[in-house]
Amino acid sequence: xxxxxxxxxxxxxxxxxxxxxxxxxxxxxxxxxxxxxxxxxxxxxxxxxxxxxxxxxxxxxxxxxxxxxxxxxxxxxxxxxxxxxxxxxxxxxxxxxxxxxxxxxxxxxxxxxxxxxxxxxxxxxxxxxx
Amino acid sequence: xxxxxxxxxxxxxxxxxxxxxxxxxxxxxxxxxxxxxxxxxxxxxxxxxxxxxxxxxxxxxxxxxxxxxxxxxxxxxxxxxxxxxxxxxxxxxxxxxxxxxxxxxxxxxxxxxxxxxxxxxxxxxxxxxx
Amino acid sequence: xxxxxxxxxxxxxxxxxxxxxxxxxxxxxxxxxxxxxxxxxxxxxxxxxxxxxxxxxxxxxxxxxxxxxxxxxxxxxxxxxxxxxxxxxxxxxxxxxxxxxxxxxxxxxxxxxxxxxxxxxxxxxxxxxx
Numbered sequence: 087x088x089x090x091x092x093x094x095x096x097x098x099x100x101x102x103x104x105x106x107x108x109x110x111x112x113x114x115x116x117x118x119x120x121x122x123x124x125x126x127x128x129x130x131x132x133x134x135x136x137x138x139x140x141x142x143x144x145x146x147x148x149x150x151x152x153x154x155x156x157x158x159x160x161x162x163x164x165x166x167x168x169x170x171x172x173x174x175x176x177x178x179x180x181x182x183x184x185x186x187x188x189x190x191x192x193x194x195x196x197x198x199x200x201x202x203x204x205x206x207x208x209x210x211x212x213x214x215x216x
Numbered sequence: 217x218x219x220x221x222x223x224x225x226x227x228x229x230x231x232x233x234x235x236x237x238x239x240x241x242x243x244x245x246x247x248x249x250x251x252x253x254x255x256x257x258x259x260x261x262x263x264x265x266x267x268x269x270x271x272x273x274x275x276x277x278x279x280x281x282x283x284x285x286x287x288x289x290x291x292x293x294x295x296x297x298x299x300x301x302x303x304x305x306x307x308x309x310x311x312x313x314x315x316x317x318x319x320x321x322x323x324x325x326x327x328x329x330x331x332x333x334x335x336x337x338x339x340x341x342x343x344x345x346x
Numbered sequence: 347x348x349x350x351x352x353x354x355x356x357x358x359x360x361x362x363x364x365x366x367x368x369x370x371x372x373x374x375x376x377x378x379x380x381x382x383x384x385x386x387x388x389x390x391x392x393x394x395x396x397x398x399x400x401x402x403x404x405x406x407x408x409x410x411x412x413x414x415x416x417x418x419x420x421x422x423x424x425x426x427x428x429x430x431x432x433x434x435x436x437x438x439x440x441x442x443x444x445x446x447x448x449x450x451x452x453x454x455x456x457x458x459x460x461x462x463x464x465x466x467x468x469x470x471x472x473x474x475x476x
Contacts, residue, residue: 087316088314088316088321120475121383121474121475121476123251123314125312125313125321126323127321127322127323127326128323128325128326129267129323129325129326134438134439135439136389136431136434137389140423140425142423142424142428143423143431145423146421146422146428146431146432147431147432147435150415150428151432154284154415155284161272161276162272162276163270163273163275163276164272168272168273168276168280171266171267171276172276172277172280172281174266175264175277175306175307176435176436177435178264178308178311178438179264179265179326180311180313181439182312182383182385182442183385183440184348184383186347186348191387191472192387193386193387194387195388195389196387196388196389196439212314212321214250214314214321215250216250216346216381216476218444218446251476253381253442253444255442255443255451256453257451257453257454257456258453258455258456259396259397259453259455259456284414285410285414291402291406291409292402292405292406293400293402293405293406294402298402298403298406301396301403302406302407302410302411304396305394305396305407305436306436308394308441309394309441310441310442312442342444342451344380344381344444344451345380345381346380346381346476
Protein backbone atom coordinates (compact mmCIF):
# COMPACT_ATOMS: atom_id res chain seq x y z
CA UNK A 87 0.00 0.00 0.00
CA UNK A 88 1.24 3.51 -0.74
CA UNK A 89 1.95 5.98 2.04
CA UNK A 90 -1.38 7.62 2.84
CA UNK A 91 -2.81 10.43 4.93
CA UNK A 92 -6.39 10.31 6.20
CA UNK A 93 -8.47 13.47 6.24
CA UNK A 94 -11.94 14.17 7.63
CA UNK A 95 -13.75 17.08 5.99
CA UNK A 96 -16.53 18.94 7.78
CA UNK A 97 -18.50 20.74 5.08
CA UNK A 98 -19.41 20.45 1.40
CA UNK A 99 -16.52 22.63 0.26
CA UNK A 100 -13.33 23.18 2.20
CA UNK A 101 -9.59 23.68 1.83
CA UNK A 102 -7.49 21.88 4.44
CA UNK A 103 -3.80 22.64 4.98
CA UNK A 104 -2.02 19.26 4.90
CA UNK A 105 1.55 20.62 4.57
CA UNK A 106 2.80 19.41 7.94
CA UNK A 107 1.28 15.95 7.42
CA UNK A 108 3.05 15.63 4.06
CA UNK A 109 6.33 16.85 5.57
CA UNK A 110 6.03 14.22 8.31
CA UNK A 111 5.61 11.44 5.72
CA UNK A 112 8.82 12.60 4.01
CA UNK A 113 10.64 12.39 7.36
CA UNK A 114 9.15 8.95 8.12
CA UNK A 115 10.19 7.65 4.69
CA UNK A 116 13.71 8.98 5.13
CA UNK A 117 13.63 10.67 1.72
CA UNK A 118 16.30 13.37 1.41
CA UNK A 119 16.32 14.64 -2.19
CA UNK A 120 14.08 14.38 -5.23
CA UNK A 121 10.43 15.12 -5.83
CA UNK A 122 7.35 14.50 -3.71
CA UNK A 123 3.97 13.77 -5.31
CA UNK A 124 0.77 14.16 -3.30
CA UNK A 125 -2.05 12.31 -5.06
CA UNK A 126 -5.83 12.50 -4.49
CA UNK A 127 -7.62 9.19 -5.31
CA UNK A 128 -11.07 10.85 -5.36
CA UNK A 129 -13.04 12.30 -8.29
CA UNK A 130 -14.86 15.02 -6.33
CA UNK A 131 -11.85 16.45 -4.51
CA UNK A 132 -8.62 18.11 -5.62
CA UNK A 133 -5.31 19.43 -4.37
CA UNK A 134 -3.55 22.75 -4.81
CA UNK A 135 -0.76 24.93 -3.47
CA UNK A 136 -1.48 28.51 -2.48
CA UNK A 137 -1.28 31.09 0.28
CA UNK A 138 -1.81 29.88 3.83
CA UNK A 139 -1.31 33.13 5.76
CA UNK A 140 -4.65 34.85 5.14
CA UNK A 141 -7.67 32.47 5.24
CA UNK A 142 -9.53 34.96 3.01
CA UNK A 143 -7.46 33.72 0.05
CA UNK A 144 -8.90 30.21 0.35
CA UNK A 145 -12.40 31.66 0.71
CA UNK A 146 -11.91 33.71 -2.45
CA UNK A 147 -10.63 30.66 -4.35
CA UNK A 148 -13.59 28.52 -3.34
CA UNK A 149 -16.15 31.28 -3.88
CA UNK A 150 -14.92 32.06 -7.39
CA UNK A 151 -14.81 28.35 -8.33
CA UNK A 152 -18.42 28.11 -7.13
CA UNK A 153 -19.43 31.10 -9.25
CA UNK A 154 -17.75 29.65 -12.35
CA UNK A 155 -19.07 26.12 -11.74
CA UNK A 156 -22.32 26.44 -9.77
CA UNK A 157 -23.73 23.48 -7.86
CA UNK A 158 -27.16 23.96 -9.42
CA UNK A 159 -26.29 24.10 -13.10
CA UNK A 160 -27.99 22.06 -15.82
CA UNK A 161 -25.94 18.87 -15.57
CA UNK A 162 -26.64 15.36 -16.87
CA UNK A 163 -24.97 13.37 -14.08
CA UNK A 164 -27.80 12.64 -11.65
CA UNK A 165 -25.93 12.55 -8.33
CA UNK A 166 -26.04 16.30 -7.80
CA UNK A 167 -22.26 16.67 -7.66
CA UNK A 168 -21.25 17.42 -11.24
CA UNK A 169 -19.82 20.73 -10.05
CA UNK A 170 -17.53 18.77 -7.70
CA UNK A 171 -16.19 16.62 -10.55
CA UNK A 172 -15.55 19.67 -12.74
CA UNK A 173 -13.77 21.55 -9.95
CA UNK A 174 -11.61 18.47 -9.42
CA UNK A 175 -10.55 18.62 -13.08
CA UNK A 176 -9.67 22.30 -12.71
CA UNK A 177 -7.50 21.98 -9.60
CA UNK A 178 -6.06 18.62 -10.63
CA UNK A 179 -5.49 15.33 -8.81
CA UNK A 180 -1.88 15.80 -7.75
CA UNK A 181 0.79 18.32 -6.86
CA UNK A 182 4.55 17.83 -7.20
CA UNK A 183 7.09 19.61 -4.99
CA UNK A 184 10.89 19.36 -4.93
CA UNK A 185 12.45 17.88 -1.78
CA UNK A 186 15.86 18.99 -0.50
CA UNK A 187 17.64 17.61 2.58
CA UNK A 188 14.40 16.03 3.71
CA UNK A 189 12.24 19.12 3.37
CA UNK A 190 9.56 20.28 0.94
CA UNK A 191 10.97 23.22 -1.02
CA UNK A 192 7.93 25.49 -0.74
CA UNK A 193 7.85 29.27 -1.20
CA UNK A 194 7.49 31.55 1.83
CA UNK A 195 3.70 31.80 1.60
CA UNK A 196 2.92 28.39 0.11
CA UNK A 197 0.92 25.65 1.81
CA UNK A 198 -0.44 22.41 0.35
CA UNK A 199 -4.25 22.30 0.50
CA UNK A 200 -6.59 19.34 0.12
CA UNK A 201 -9.66 20.69 -1.69
CA UNK A 202 -12.99 19.16 -0.69
CA UNK A 203 -15.71 19.74 -3.28
CA UNK A 204 -18.36 17.22 -2.13
CA UNK A 205 -18.06 16.74 1.61
CA UNK A 206 -18.32 16.15 4.41
CA UNK A 207 -16.48 12.86 3.88
CA UNK A 208 -13.58 10.71 5.00
CA UNK A 209 -10.83 11.24 2.44
CA UNK A 210 -7.23 10.24 1.88
CA UNK A 211 -4.21 11.32 -0.13
CA UNK A 212 -1.20 9.26 -1.19
CA UNK A 213 2.38 10.46 -0.89
CA UNK A 214 4.89 9.09 -3.41
CA UNK A 215 8.46 9.94 -4.38
CA UNK A 216 10.29 10.23 -7.69
CA UNK B 217 12.12 7.85 -28.28
CA UNK B 218 9.92 7.91 -25.20
CA UNK B 219 7.23 5.29 -24.66
CA UNK B 220 4.17 6.54 -26.55
CA UNK B 221 0.51 5.68 -27.04
CA UNK B 222 -1.30 6.61 -30.26
CA UNK B 223 -4.88 7.84 -30.11
CA UNK B 224 -7.38 8.63 -32.86
CA UNK B 225 -10.09 11.10 -31.88
CA UNK B 226 -13.41 11.20 -33.73
CA UNK B 227 -14.92 14.61 -32.95
CA UNK B 228 -13.89 18.17 -32.08
CA UNK B 229 -14.16 17.59 -28.34
CA UNK B 230 -13.90 14.24 -26.64
CA UNK B 231 -12.64 12.48 -23.52
CA UNK B 232 -11.03 9.08 -24.15
CA UNK B 233 -10.29 6.62 -21.35
CA UNK B 234 -6.63 5.58 -21.80
CA UNK B 235 -6.18 3.91 -18.40
CA UNK B 236 -5.69 0.37 -19.66
CA UNK B 237 -3.23 1.53 -22.34
CA UNK B 238 -1.15 3.33 -19.71
CA UNK B 239 -1.30 0.30 -17.41
CA UNK B 240 -0.04 -1.91 -20.26
CA UNK B 241 2.96 0.38 -20.83
CA UNK B 242 3.86 0.06 -17.15
CA UNK B 243 3.75 -3.73 -17.47
CA UNK B 244 5.80 -3.67 -20.69
CA UNK B 245 8.43 -1.43 -19.10
CA UNK B 246 8.64 -3.68 -16.05
CA UNK B 247 8.27 -0.76 -13.66
CA UNK B 248 7.20 -1.90 -10.19
CA UNK B 249 7.27 1.13 -7.87
CA UNK B 250 7.51 4.89 -8.24
CA UNK B 251 5.54 7.44 -10.19
CA UNK B 252 4.09 7.36 -13.68
CA UNK B 253 3.79 10.55 -15.74
CA UNK B 254 1.47 10.67 -18.76
CA UNK B 255 2.41 13.62 -20.96
CA UNK B 256 0.48 15.26 -23.83
CA UNK B 257 2.77 16.82 -26.49
CA UNK B 258 -0.07 18.82 -28.06
CA UNK B 259 -1.21 22.42 -27.38
CA UNK B 260 -4.91 21.90 -28.14
CA UNK B 261 -5.43 18.76 -26.06
CA UNK B 262 -5.13 17.94 -22.37
CA UNK B 263 -5.23 15.13 -19.85
CA UNK B 264 -7.16 14.63 -16.65
CA UNK B 265 -8.26 12.04 -14.12
CA UNK B 266 -11.93 11.74 -13.18
CA UNK B 267 -14.92 9.42 -12.95
CA UNK B 268 -15.24 6.72 -15.60
CA UNK B 269 -18.39 4.93 -14.40
CA UNK B 270 -21.08 7.36 -15.62
CA UNK B 271 -20.35 8.88 -19.06
CA UNK B 272 -22.54 11.85 -18.07
CA UNK B 273 -19.69 13.12 -15.90
CA UNK B 274 -17.40 13.56 -18.92
CA UNK B 275 -20.22 15.24 -20.82
CA UNK B 276 -20.77 17.67 -17.95
CA UNK B 277 -17.03 18.44 -17.76
CA UNK B 278 -16.78 19.17 -21.50
CA UNK B 279 -20.03 21.14 -21.61
CA UNK B 280 -19.06 23.40 -18.72
CA UNK B 281 -15.57 23.98 -20.16
CA UNK B 282 -17.26 25.00 -23.43
CA UNK B 283 -19.56 27.40 -21.60
CA UNK B 284 -16.64 28.99 -19.75
CA UNK B 285 -14.38 29.11 -22.83
CA UNK B 286 -16.65 29.29 -25.89
CA UNK B 287 -15.34 28.38 -29.32
CA UNK B 288 -16.68 31.58 -30.82
CA UNK B 289 -15.28 34.18 -28.45
CA UNK B 290 -13.41 37.32 -29.50
CA UNK B 291 -9.92 35.87 -29.82
CA UNK B 292 -6.82 37.22 -31.59
CA UNK B 293 -5.32 33.90 -32.72
CA UNK B 294 -6.66 33.42 -36.24
CA UNK B 295 -6.84 29.61 -36.45
CA UNK B 296 -10.25 29.34 -34.80
CA UNK B 297 -9.00 27.15 -31.97
CA UNK B 298 -8.08 29.58 -29.21
CA UNK B 299 -10.66 27.93 -26.99
CA UNK B 300 -8.77 24.62 -27.45
CA UNK B 301 -5.48 26.18 -26.32
CA UNK B 302 -7.11 27.76 -23.26
CA UNK B 303 -8.85 24.51 -22.26
CA UNK B 304 -5.47 22.77 -22.59
CA UNK B 305 -4.00 25.24 -20.06
CA UNK B 306 -6.87 24.57 -17.67
CA UNK B 307 -6.67 20.76 -17.70
CA UNK B 308 -2.87 20.73 -17.97
CA UNK B 309 -0.42 18.76 -20.12
CA UNK B 310 0.36 15.89 -17.78
CA UNK B 311 -0.91 13.78 -14.93
CA UNK B 312 1.18 11.95 -12.35
CA UNK B 313 0.04 8.77 -10.59
CA UNK B 314 1.83 6.59 -8.02
CA UNK B 315 2.75 3.05 -9.12
CA UNK B 316 2.85 0.14 -6.68
CA UNK B 317 3.77 -3.46 -7.54
CA UNK B 318 3.41 -2.67 -11.22
CA UNK B 319 -0.03 -1.07 -10.96
CA UNK B 320 -1.37 2.47 -11.17
CA UNK B 321 -2.66 3.44 -7.72
CA UNK B 322 -5.95 4.97 -8.82
CA UNK B 323 -9.03 5.52 -6.70
CA UNK B 324 -12.09 3.29 -7.13
CA UNK B 325 -13.83 5.59 -9.61
CA UNK B 326 -10.79 7.12 -11.29
CA UNK B 327 -9.85 6.73 -14.93
CA UNK B 328 -7.21 8.60 -16.96
CA UNK B 329 -8.77 10.58 -19.81
CA UNK B 330 -7.13 12.08 -22.87
CA UNK B 331 -9.00 15.34 -23.55
CA UNK B 332 -9.41 16.30 -27.20
CA UNK B 333 -10.23 19.98 -27.66
CA UNK B 334 -9.58 20.41 -31.41
CA UNK B 335 -10.24 17.11 -33.16
CA UNK B 336 -10.73 14.90 -34.93
CA UNK B 337 -6.98 14.22 -35.09
CA UNK B 338 -4.30 11.61 -34.64
CA UNK B 339 -2.78 12.24 -31.23
CA UNK B 340 -0.24 10.65 -28.91
CA UNK B 341 0.77 10.70 -25.28
CA UNK B 342 4.12 9.85 -23.72
CA UNK B 343 4.52 7.65 -20.66
CA UNK B 344 7.54 8.31 -18.44
CA UNK B 345 8.63 7.14 -14.99
CA UNK B 346 10.23 8.89 -12.02
CA UNK C 347 19.52 24.91 -2.52
CA UNK C 348 17.56 23.59 -5.50
CA UNK C 349 18.50 24.54 -9.05
CA UNK C 350 16.75 27.85 -9.72
CA UNK C 351 16.09 30.26 -12.57
CA UNK C 352 15.55 33.97 -11.91
CA UNK C 353 12.95 35.88 -13.89
CA UNK C 354 12.10 39.59 -14.00
CA UNK C 355 8.55 40.35 -15.08
CA UNK C 356 7.63 43.73 -16.58
CA UNK C 357 3.87 44.04 -16.22
CA UNK C 358 0.99 42.86 -14.02
CA UNK C 359 0.20 39.88 -16.22
CA UNK C 360 2.61 38.20 -18.57
CA UNK C 361 3.65 34.85 -20.02
CA UNK C 362 7.41 34.38 -20.37
CA UNK C 363 8.93 31.55 -22.42
CA UNK C 364 11.50 29.86 -20.14
CA UNK C 365 12.02 26.72 -22.25
CA UNK C 366 15.65 27.38 -23.19
CA UNK C 367 16.54 28.28 -19.58
CA UNK C 368 15.06 25.00 -18.34
CA UNK C 369 16.84 23.06 -21.09
CA UNK C 370 20.15 24.66 -20.05
CA UNK C 371 19.65 23.54 -16.43
CA UNK C 372 19.14 19.98 -17.64
CA UNK C 373 22.41 20.18 -19.55
CA UNK C 374 24.24 21.73 -16.57
CA UNK C 375 22.93 19.00 -14.25
CA UNK C 376 24.00 16.27 -16.68
CA UNK C 377 20.58 14.60 -16.50
CA UNK C 378 20.00 12.28 -19.46
CA UNK C 379 16.72 10.41 -18.89
CA UNK C 380 13.74 10.70 -16.57
CA UNK C 381 11.35 13.51 -15.75
CA UNK C 382 11.91 17.22 -15.22
CA UNK C 383 9.75 19.21 -12.81
CA UNK C 384 9.63 23.01 -13.04
CA UNK C 385 8.20 24.42 -9.81
CA UNK C 386 6.92 27.93 -9.03
CA UNK C 387 7.40 28.91 -5.34
CA UNK C 388 4.99 31.87 -5.59
CA UNK C 389 1.26 32.06 -4.83
CA UNK C 390 0.37 34.73 -7.41
CA UNK C 391 2.17 33.17 -10.39
CA UNK C 392 1.82 29.91 -12.29
CA UNK C 393 3.37 27.79 -15.00
CA UNK C 394 1.95 26.19 -18.11
CA UNK C 395 2.88 24.61 -21.43
CA UNK C 396 1.31 25.85 -24.64
CA UNK C 397 1.94 27.23 -28.11
CA UNK C 398 4.94 29.53 -28.55
CA UNK C 399 4.74 30.22 -32.30
CA UNK C 400 1.92 32.79 -32.38
CA UNK C 401 2.04 35.32 -29.50
CA UNK C 402 -1.72 35.80 -29.96
CA UNK C 403 -2.29 32.45 -28.24
CA UNK C 404 -0.74 33.70 -24.97
CA UNK C 405 -2.76 36.92 -25.24
CA UNK C 406 -5.96 34.91 -25.67
CA UNK C 407 -5.10 32.72 -22.68
CA UNK C 408 -4.43 35.69 -20.40
CA UNK C 409 -7.43 37.67 -21.65
CA UNK C 410 -9.86 34.82 -21.08
CA UNK C 411 -8.43 34.09 -17.61
CA UNK C 412 -8.97 37.78 -16.80
CA UNK C 413 -12.55 37.62 -18.00
CA UNK C 414 -13.25 34.51 -15.91
CA UNK C 415 -11.43 35.84 -12.84
CA UNK C 416 -11.56 39.64 -12.97
CA UNK C 417 -9.15 41.73 -10.93
CA UNK C 418 -11.97 43.84 -9.52
CA UNK C 419 -14.33 41.18 -8.24
CA UNK C 420 -15.87 41.12 -4.77
CA UNK C 421 -13.06 39.39 -2.88
CA UNK C 422 -12.35 39.18 0.85
CA UNK C 423 -8.54 39.16 0.69
CA UNK C 424 -7.57 42.84 1.10
CA UNK C 425 -4.36 42.98 -0.93
CA UNK C 426 -6.10 43.50 -4.28
CA UNK C 427 -4.60 40.37 -5.83
CA UNK C 428 -7.16 37.64 -5.15
CA UNK C 429 -7.54 37.18 -8.89
CA UNK C 430 -3.80 36.39 -9.07
CA UNK C 431 -4.10 33.70 -6.39
CA UNK C 432 -7.09 32.10 -8.14
CA UNK C 433 -5.37 32.14 -11.55
CA UNK C 434 -2.37 30.46 -9.89
CA UNK C 435 -4.64 27.64 -8.69
CA UNK C 436 -6.04 27.21 -12.19
CA UNK C 437 -2.71 27.00 -14.04
CA UNK C 438 -1.00 25.13 -11.23
CA UNK C 439 2.38 25.47 -9.51
CA UNK C 440 4.40 22.98 -11.54
CA UNK C 441 4.78 21.26 -14.87
CA UNK C 442 6.39 17.88 -15.50
CA UNK C 443 8.05 16.95 -18.80
CA UNK C 444 9.83 13.74 -19.84
CA UNK C 445 13.58 14.03 -20.53
CA UNK C 446 15.31 11.85 -23.12
CA UNK C 447 19.05 11.92 -23.97
CA UNK C 448 19.39 15.20 -22.12
CA UNK C 449 16.51 16.97 -23.86
CA UNK C 450 12.99 17.99 -22.86
CA UNK C 451 10.54 15.86 -24.86
CA UNK C 452 8.20 18.67 -25.91
CA UNK C 453 5.75 18.62 -28.81
CA UNK C 454 6.49 20.60 -31.98
CA UNK C 455 4.59 23.71 -30.88
CA UNK C 456 5.10 23.48 -27.12
CA UNK C 457 6.99 25.98 -24.98
CA UNK C 458 7.15 26.25 -21.18
CA UNK C 459 5.71 29.56 -19.95
CA UNK C 460 6.10 31.24 -16.58
CA UNK C 461 2.75 32.95 -15.89
CA UNK C 462 2.93 36.25 -14.03
CA UNK C 463 -0.39 37.22 -12.45
CA UNK C 464 0.70 39.99 -10.05
CA UNK C 465 3.78 41.68 -11.46
CA UNK C 466 6.00 43.36 -12.16
CA UNK C 467 8.21 41.40 -9.76
CA UNK C 468 11.43 39.45 -9.40
CA UNK C 469 10.46 35.78 -9.56
CA UNK C 470 12.13 32.41 -9.62
CA UNK C 471 11.38 28.82 -10.54
CA UNK C 472 13.03 25.64 -9.30
CA UNK C 473 14.08 22.80 -11.56
CA UNK C 474 14.09 19.29 -10.08
CA UNK C 475 14.44 15.77 -11.47
CA UNK C 476 12.68 12.48 -10.77
